[in-house]
Amino acid sequence: MTDFNTYFLMNADEVIPYVKAKTDFFDNDTELSCAEIGDGNLNYVFLVRDEQTGKSLIVKQAGDTARISDEFKLSTNRIRIESNVLKLEGELAPGLVPEVYLYDDVMNCCVMEDLSDHTILRTALNEGKIFPKLADDLTTFMVNTLLLTSDVVIEHKAKKALVQDYINPELCEISEDLVYSEPFTDHNKRNDLFPANREWIEENIYGDDKLRFEAAKLKFAFMTNAQALVHGDLHSGSVFVKEDSTKVIDPEFAFYGPMGYDVGNVIANLMFAWSRAYVTGGEEKYIAWLENTIRDSVDLFSKKFLASWKENVTEIMAKEQGFDRWYLDTVLQDTAAVTGMELTRRIAGLAKVKDLTTIADQDQRVTAERICLTAAKQFILDSSAFKTGQQFLNVLKDSASSHNMR
Amino acid sequence: MTDFNTYFLMNADEVIPYVKAKTDFFDNDTELSCAEIGDGNLNYVFLVRDEQTGKSLIVKQAGDTARISDEFKLSTNRIRIESNVLKLEGELAPGLVPEVYLYDDVMNCCVMEDLSDHTILRTALNEGKIFPKLADDLTTFMVNTLLLTSDVVIEHKAKKALVQDYINPELCEISEDLVYSEPFTDHNKRNDLFPANREWIEENIYGDDKLRFEAAKLKFAFMTNAQALVHGDLHSGSVFVKEDSTKVIDPEFAFYGPMGYDVGNVIANLMFAWSRAYVTGGEEKYIAWLENTIRDSVDLFSKKFLASWKENVTEIMAKEQGFDRWYLDTVLQDTAAVTGMELTRRIAGLAKVKDLTTIADQDQRVTAERICLTAAKQFILDSSAFKTGQQFLNVLKDSASSHNMR
Numbered sequence: 001m002t003d004f005n006t007y008f009l010m011n012a013d014e015v016i017p018y019v020k021a022k023t024d025f026f027d028n029d030t031e032l033s034c035a036e037i038g039d040g041n042l043n044y045v046f047l048v049r050d051e052q053t054g055k056s057l058i059v060k061q062a063g064d065t066a067r068i069s070d071e072f073k074l075s076t077n078r079i080r081i082e083s084n085v086l087k088l089e090g091e092l093a094p095g096l097v098p099e100v101y102l103y104d105d106v107m108n109c110c111v112m113e114d115l116s117d118h119t120i121l122r123t124a125l126n127e128g129k130i131f132p133k134l135a136d137d138l139t140t141f142m143v144n145t146l147l148l149t150s151d152v153v154i155e156h157k158a159k160k161a162l163v164q165d166y167i168n169p170e171l172c173e174i175s176e177d178l179v180y181s182e183p184f185t186d187h188n189k190r191n192d193l194f195p196a197n198r199e200w201i202e203e204n205i206y207g208d209d210k211l212r213f214e215a216a217k218l219k220f221a222f223m224t225n226a227q228a229l230v231h232g233d234l235h236s237g238s239v240f241v242k243e244d245s246t247k248v249i250d251p252e253f254a255f256y257g258p259m260g261y262d263v264g265n266v267i268a269n270l271m272f273a274w275s276r277a278y279v280t281g282g283e284e285k286y287i288a289w290l291e292n293t294i295r296d297s298v299d300l301f302s303k304k305f306l307a308s309w310k311e312n313v314t315e316i317m318a319k320e321q322g323f324d325r326w327y328l329d330t331v332l333q334d335t336a337a338v339t340g341m342e343l344t345r346r347i348a349g350l351a352k353v354k355d356l357t358t359i360a361d362q363d364q365r366v367t368a369e370r371i372c373l374t375a376a377k378q379f380i381l382d383s384s385a386f387k388t389g390q391q392f393l394n395v396l397k398d399s400a401s402s403h404n405m406r
Numbered sequence: 407m408t409d410f411n412t413y414f415l416m417n418a419d420e421v422i423p424y425v426k427a428k429t430d431f432f433d434n435d436t437e438l439s440c441a442e443i444g445d446g447n448l449n450y451v452f453l454v455r456d457e458q459t460g461k462s463l464i465v466k467q468a469g470d471t472a473r474i475s476d477e478f479k480l481s482t483n484r485i486r487i488e489s490n491v492l493k494l495e496g497e498l499a500p501g502l503v504p505e506v507y508l509y510d511d512v513m514n515c516c517v518m519e520d521l522s523d524h525t526i527l528r529t530a531l532n533e534g535k536i537f538p539k540l541a542d543d544l545t546t547f548m549v550n551t552l553l554l555t556s557d558v559v560i561e562h563k564a565k566k567a568l569v570q571d572y573i574n575p576e577l578c579e580i581s582e583d584l585v586y587s588e589p590f591t592d593h594n595k596r597n598d599l600f601p602a603n604r605e606w607i608e609e610n611i612y613g614d615d616k617l618r619f620e621a622a623k624l625k626f627a628f629m630t631n632a633q634a635l636v637h638g639d640l641h642s643g644s645v646f647v648k649e650d651s652t653k654v655i656d657p658e659f660a661f662y663g664p665m666g667y668d669v670g671n672v673i674a675n676l677m678f679a680w681s682r683a684y685v686t687g688g689e690e691k692y693i694a695w696l697e698n699t700i701r702d703s704v705d706l707f708s709k710k711f712l713a714s715w716k717e718n719v720t721e722i723m724a725k726e727q728g729f730d731r732w733y734l735d736t737v738l739q740d741t742a743a744v745t746g747m748e749l750t751r752r753i754a755g756l757a758k759v760k761d762l763t764t765i766a767d768q769d770q771r772v773t774a775e776r777i778c779l780t781a782a783k784q785f786i787l788d789s790s791a792f793k794t795g796q797q798f799l800n801v802l803k804d805s806a807s808s809h810n811m812r
Binding site for chain 1: 565
């Protein structure tokens with residue numbers, strides 16, 4: 001019998017005895033099925049299931065080479081980060097992340113709650129589905145995981161130990177390249193532009209010196225500002241939803257960075273959904289909900305942030321009258337800037353979002369992309385002006401009006 | 407014979423065989439003398455010497471308890487940081503730090519170049535001595551150790567590994583308390599004020615809400631801005647000088663922090679020396695040299711910084727037209743603010759400087775302290791205004807005029 005004391009990549013048949021040996025989740029004599037359901041390039045994801053009771057869990061194993069090629073060596077550090085961050089987030093924001101049953105640093109596996117009854121938020125948004133609790137849940141998640149891991153709240157020596165634990169060179173490099181450099185320079189010549197917008201992007205994005213200069217400043221802030229343990233990849237593909245539940249997954253990009261990085265990613269990805277709905281003539285009720293969700297993602301964040309500050313602040317200097325509001329304003333400024341960076345990089349860079357790429361009509365897609373990019377520039381160039389959800393939304397809607405489809 | 411494979415605190419007799427066993431510095435049959443010359447509370451410093459040839463070295467051993475009490479446990483991490491940082495600084499700024507012959511992580515010892523022929527800069531300044539190369543050497547040291555350890559120059563994954571290596575919780579906490587909190591709040595009730603200035607300080611420092619608010623912002627920048635490997639304690643007690651040589655010592659406070667932290671400490675400590683000379687009627691020639699040195703410490707830093715940037719920049723976004731100047735301006739802003747913080751904390755906080763405490767005349771000391779504190783407030787409250795050495799100097803001289811002694 002395999003003892004699982006030396007790392008190897010498991011197949012589905014090997015995962016069943018692994019789960020029985022390592023966890024108490026199933027009875028030992030239960031008959032289990034197992035299927036590999038991962039579609040990423042780095043990890044293997046197994047769904048293990050007792051077909052009789054329906055009880056199930058997920059085993060996620062990190063490969064030490066890319067799935068497409070043995071020659072591309074990878075650190076398995078990311079599964080340690082993902083597992084430990086999920087556990088920490090689970091303590092800080094109970095119920096808003098999948099439960100971790102086991103992290104195994106030999107087999108580089110994370111055994112966790114199965115969320116097959118949930119849908120990926122991006123997919124659901126593109127189908128026009130409404131999730132009334134979304135903004136409430138995501139703002140709770142962000143306030144709790146961000147503020148409570150910052151120097152405002154936790155003892156500073158403990159915070160520094162967390163900074164050290166979650167130094168994340170490989171995955172930060174991906175963001176540094178794909179978010180903070182290539183969408184403004186195309187210097188690696190791998191940006192993937194929608195042909196009908198190529199010229200517009202070359203002129204309005206790559207050709208804008210001021211924009212690139214601001215992006216340079218923001219890149220340094222991303223690389224140096226060890227403010228809070230950010231999720232680091234909080235787009236709508238990293239959120240599982242069902243009507244009464246929101247679960248944030250995949251924190252493998254987590255590191256100590258600017259709080260606004262997470263908030264801005266949430267806002268920008270809601271804006272992709274809005275732009276899609278707007279140009280394709282989505283349902284009014286759905287669009288109205290999306291607009292409320294964008295507004296609430298900012299305003300509930302601010303409200304809960306200030307309330308949590310009041311309750312949890314320990315840092316003596318942070319208790320100064322008005323410092324909470326000053327600090328929040330810096331987070332909102334970063335949020336606006338990152339909203340702009342995410343909106344930009346998903347159109348003018350390498351990695352795309354389905355919200356836009358699956359718009360079938362060419363003119364509609366051209367318009368949706370320009371709405372996002374025009375808004376993006378304002379978020380980046382005027383980031384200090386944003387304090388309320390309505391202000392964020394206004395920029396998007398004004399941008400839509402300026403590309404007048406309606 | 408002792409094998410030195412298990413940590414213990416050595417006495418002078420044990421250091422001689424230690425040096426012979428661990429280094430090739432002396433011939434094995436040389437007769438050596440050894441004396442403990444340390445006066446700090448944390449470390450033991452031994453001078454080992456061949457009396458015949460005069461050849462000598464220093465052994466610095468870190469205690470795991472404070473010298474004053476066994477009950478106060480200490481991490482020996484600081485000697486690892488000091489040794490490794492000295493080696494790195496020696497590569498980046500050759501000749502400007504003592505040479506490290508050996509770092510021993512079992513015995514927690516650093517064996518290094520003896521600088522007994524040098525004087526501590528603070529002592530020399532208080533005697534009115536002139537060191538023509540001082541500003542040139544210190545600005546070379548700072549530009550090389552700061553810019554070349556930042557994301558501007560080094561590969562970002564390698565930089566993150568350095569950030570991780572030099573997380574320095576215990577010693578950063580000392581600065582967070584003594585520099586960034588207590589001098590504005592006295593909340594630990596251990597500030598040590600010159601009685602004749604107590605009332606003035608309570609009114610003008612502790613009583614200034616705006617100043618405390620700025621200090622709060624600066625504290626967060628100190629705790630989160632992982633910009634470069636700073637020395638972390640670059641006052642005039644951490645510099646050894648002789649006429650033709652400058653050596654920066656004691657980097658045990660080193661960590662990834664704001665570049666301006668080092669530059670501001672240099673400027674502030676030159677200003678203490680100037681204030682002392684000014685109120686006690688120091689020689690004109692000496693005062694003129696000090697003023698030039700203050701000016702040059704800013705202007706040569708800026709000039710060398712921009713030249714080194716041009717030569718060494720690797721980060722793609724940092725190559726944007728004008729980004730070097732923008733980045734330098736942020737460093738100068740931090741420098742001004744830290745200049746103000748250091749000027750403040752050495753008078754309104756716990757730790758003092760001899761430049762001021764040894765002024766025998768009470769009125770002169772009162773004036774010198776107020777000159778420094780009045781300037782400090784302007785550096786902190788108006789930090790973005792400082793771009794040239796003359797601007798730094800003007801604030802000090804205007805402050806002196808306002809407390810008109812002359």
